[in-house]
Amino acid sequence: MTSSAENPLADFLAYTLAGTRPASPEAAHGECAGGVRWQWLDEGVLELEPARVDATTRSVLLSAGVHGDETAPIELLSQLVADIAAGRAPLACRVLAVLGNAAAMRAGERYLDDDLNRLFGGRHARVPASREAPRAVALEAAAQRFFAKAPSAADAPFARWHLDMHTAIRASAFEQFALLPHTGEPPARAMLEWLADARIAAVLIHTEKGATLSSFTAETCGALACTLELGKVRPFGENDLSRFAGADAAVRRLVAGEASLPKGAQMPRIFTVIGQITKQSDALKLNVAADVPNFTPFQRGEVLAEDGAYRYVVQHDEERIVFPNPGVKPGLRAGLLVVDTTRETLAALV
Numbered sequence: 001m002t003s004s005a006e007n008p009l010a011d012f013l014a015y016t017l018a019g020t021r022p023a024s025p026e027a028a029h030g031e032c033a034g035g036v037r038w039q040w041l042d043e044g045v046l047e048l049e050p051a052r053v054d055a056t057t058r059s060v061l062l063s064a065g066v067h068g069d070e071t072a073p074i075e076l077l078s079q080l081v082a083d084i085a086a087g088r089a090p091l092a093c094r095v096l097a098v099l100g101n102a103a104a105m106r107a108g109e110r111y112l113d114d115d116l117n118r119l120f121g122g123r124h125a126r127v128p129a130s131r132e133a134p135r136a137v138a139l140e141a142a143a144q145r146f147f148a149k150a151p152s153a154a155d156a157p158f159a160r161w162h163l164d165m166h167t168a169i170r171a172s173a174f175e176q177f178a179l180l181p182h183t184g185e186p187p188a189r190a191m192l193e194w195l196a197d198a199r200i201a202a203v204l205i206h207t208e209k210g211a212t213l214s215s216f217t218a219e220t221c222g223a224l225a226c227t228l229e230l231g232k233v234r235p236f237g238e239n240d241l242s243r244f245a246g247a248d249a250a251v252r253r254l255v256a257g258e259a260s261l262p263k264g265a266q267m268p269r270i271f272t273v274i275g276q277i278t279k280q281s282d283a284l285k286l287n288v289a290a291d292v293p294n295f296t297p298f299q300r301g302e303v304l305a306e307d308g309a310y311r312y313v314v315q316h317d318e319e320r321i322v323f324p325n326p327g328v329k330p331g332l333r334a335g336l337l338v339v340d341t342t343r344e345t346l347a348a349l350v
């Protein structure tokens, strides 16, 4: 086996952290175990293609490190690339492996100037001086080029997938959960069954467009897309990867083309966004603990936020808070409120 200095596959993470680039155009692509073809496309962007590709072959974008300090999924993705290259993990899909914010990964930071996962869908144009802006442009282009070669939804439904893997900053009542971008359609059964296979306990469905990478691939590339929150952040090498085994195994089954969802697997609970706390001014007072876990429930009538004349009062029998953050700038979202819609959502699956 060649060293990581010559070939990005054996240790994609180390290759990327070192800022290594292929020495020549010929060195940027090749073939590995099982006839899998690979091509290094950009820093942290690697395409893998199985020996046989036909009109129905799935295309799966796997991204990690869009937040540079969310190390466990980065390590899992790098290991998956190494296992495909060595023939230890079977590949039946086209895969685009993306280590999102390589500069922030190197710095051990979430981001350098701006949260990369708020800059997609063209929002990078609002912060042209940001060190994250050119990376958002590059990742949008890479995703579009990758999916442009995938079959259309008419020819092969659910042949385009994007799993964006993260770890959360705060504790959560559901340790592992997924965020589905707003698409205007009910969620796909294929995605929810995959999430069940990955042992994801809860799913949050957005009801407005976002500026995340998964929103971009869902809207612009027609991908079945989700953002996965797989537990809490730790430094490289200090992650207990066994806690991510469920998601890792399900990713491997997906790219191997294996059927997922063993019989009796529990579908995740599903929550839909019904409101938000909007910061009016720096006087905002959140009436929840600073470290309140995501998905903590509150009961009708409870006042969750006060800011001058503005109050957020729980209107439903039960609402749960997600991503509370009073530190945002005035005018921005200081927390989301969700309600349980498991029964109606599962009844409406397509």
Ligand SMILES: [Zn+2]
Binding pocket: 066, 067, 070, 166, 167, 168
């Ligand atoms: Zn993240």
